[in-house]
């Protein structure tokens with residue numbers, strides 16, 4: 001498969017992050033990026049950058065050999081139904097579909113668009129917007145290494161990329177897809193508390209964010225596992241000891257593990 005034109009269906013948060021990453025690194029020229037959104041004004045920012053807006057799904061399907069499906073899972077049945085006849089005349093290997101939707105399986109895509117077509121599933125996250133995202137990718141076995149590398153390279157424009165088997169792509173949502181939300185929640189709570197204690201909110205946010213990035217660097221580069229790093233912070237009978245005691249008493253570990261399981265379960269429910 002030779003990719004010259006790349007199509008994006010659904011120009012919202014995540015498609016904007018991916019296209020933004022591609023443009024900022026010049027990985028693909030804007031004139032090779034086609035877009036379709038049923039609200040055309042959502043494409044204006046990228047029209048201004050030289051990308052091509054399509055007025056119909058058919059126009060996009062006709063022009064593009066790689067099609068990114070960036071709509072919400074609930075919209076998939078309708079879009080796939082419309083897309084099927086538009087790609088029916090293309091040879092199986094002539095079009096690669098990349099779905100970024102939570103829960104939409106290869107089986108769903110194959111049932112709707114054809115069993116022998118080429119498919120990649122991606123699970124990105126919102127920090128892709130800054131080029132600092134994390135994306136997990138899975139592929140069907142008929143996707144060649146070259147084609148898969150091209151998709152990896154596209155997401156690499158927006159941050160870190162890892163391949164996972166499809167069986168793990170719902171579980172990984174709790175790790176990286178949805179996890180910005182609980183990290184932001186922790187930040188919000190820490191700032192709320194700081195404010196209650198009379199501290200300036202911005203100062204608290206700066207301190208908390210520096211702590212998150214510093215802690216992440218220690219996790220990645222110190223060679224120490226998370227528990228060892230927790231132990232390094234925790235003096236017996238000290239403040240962290242008190243903090244962790246309250247978390248334990250209120251079932252923090254069980255609550256977090258249950259929330260991860262709920263995230264994966266919801267992805268399964270979003271399957272068509």
Ligand SMILES: NC(=O)c1ccc[n+]([C@@H]2O[C@H](COP(=O)([O-])OP(=O)(O)OC[C@H]3O[C@@H](n4cnc5c(N)ncnc54)[C@H](O)[C@@H]3O)[C@@H](O)[C@H]2O)c1
Nearest residue numbers: 010011012013014037038070071072073100101102124126
């Ligand atoms: N937001 C996240 O953190 C995140 C992370 C990983 C994966 N995802 C997945 O990415 C997908 C998109 O999420 P998002 O946050 O970018 O959503 P979004 O609502 O920001 O974007 C979706 C876009 O699709 C457009 N749209 C709706 N119906 C359409 C149709 N029939 N044809 C064309 N366009 C249509 C909407 O106008 C909107 O611009 C979802 O499937 C989600 O599961 C999101």
